[in-house]
Amino acid sequence: xxxxxxxxxxxxxxxxxxxxxxxxxxxxxxxxxxxxxxxxxxxxxxxxxxxxxxxxxxxxxxxxxxxxxxxxxxxxxxxxxxxxxxxxxxxxxxxxxxxxxxxxxxxxxxxxxxxxxxxxxxxxxxxxxxxxxxxxxxxxxxxxxxxxxxxxxxxxxxxxxxxxxxxxxxxxxxxxxxxxxxxxx
Numbered sequence: 468x469x470x471x472x473x474x475x476x477x478x479x480x481x482x483x484x485x486x487x488x489x490x491x492x493x494x495x496x497x498x499x500x501x502x503x504x505x506x507x508x509x510x511x512x513x514x515x516x517x518x519x520x521x522x523x524x525x526x527x528x529x530x531x532x533x534x535x536x537x538x539x540x541x542x543x544x545x546x547x548x549x550x551x552x553x554x555x556x557x558x559x560x561x562x563x564x565x566x567x568x569x570x571x572x573x574x575x576x577x578x579x580x581x582x583x584x585x586x587x588x589x590x591x592x593x594x595x596x597x598x599x600x601x602x603x604x605x606x607x608x609x610x611x612x613x614x615x616x617x618x619x620x621x622x623x624x625x626x627x628x629x630x631x632x633x634x635x636x637x638x639x640x641x642x643x644x645x646x647x648x649x650x651x652x
Contacts, residue, residue, distance in 0.1 A: 471597075471604075473503045474571060477510050480598035509630065565608035566650050570594065570616075572628065575601025577620050584616025584646070591619055611650040615643040 475481050476489050493500045570582050572594070580603040581591040587607070594603035615635070617625045625641050627634050633645035 471569075473499075473506050474569075474602070474604070475598065476503070477507060480600065564650060565610050566648055567606050568609045568648055569604060569606045570628070571597075571602060571604040572618050573600075573602055574618075574620055577601075577603065579621055581619040581622075582616060583619060584614050584643075586610075586612075586614040586616065586646075586648075594618075609648050611648050614646045614648065616646055617641065617643050 473489075475485065481489060493503060572580060574580050580594045580596075582594060582605065583589050583591045586609045592605055592607065594605045596602070597604050615637075617627050617637075619625055627642045628644040628646070631644040631646055633647075634642050635645060637643050
């Protein structure tokens with residue numbers, strides 16, 4: 468609820484009671500204040516003139532290591548690797564917790580906005596319109612990790628997230644954002 472309160476404050480969509488609650492929370496909680504300031508600075512950058520395009524991120528190719536020839540040590544290494552794999556898989560693993568992540572985009576002229584990504588198996592998830600200024604949002608429970616995603620406007624126009632700098636071309640001539648979700652707890 469607090470992230471939504473910051474977003475509604477930025478978009479000037481709070482009534483007087485909500486504004487009072489926002490100000491009291493900013494004064495009472497330093498973490499909330501810092502997050503609000505960080506999001507306000509991000510919104511300021513997004514609204515600034517002069518941003519023509521977001522730079523494309525390119526990654527270096529990785530070299531593939533090859534076995535030169537099987538030597539007597541390799542069977543021992545394979546046996547040790549199998550033993551290690553058995554020990555790791557037989558040990559109870561800690562449950563992978565999911566993190567609530569808020570996806571938001573400004574599309575004032577849209578009547579339908581969805582998001583799809585590797586976190587959802589590329590299934591479309593509808594976003595809800597927030598307020599009257601043209602913002603759309605959804606909060607999804609996502610396990611920590613790296614994901615590819617894009618927004619789908621009006622069912623057919625695919626665009627990357629304008630707030631995420633890291634991007635890559637997909638196999639269909641489009642572009643996906645690269646999102647890293649971190650568990651902060």
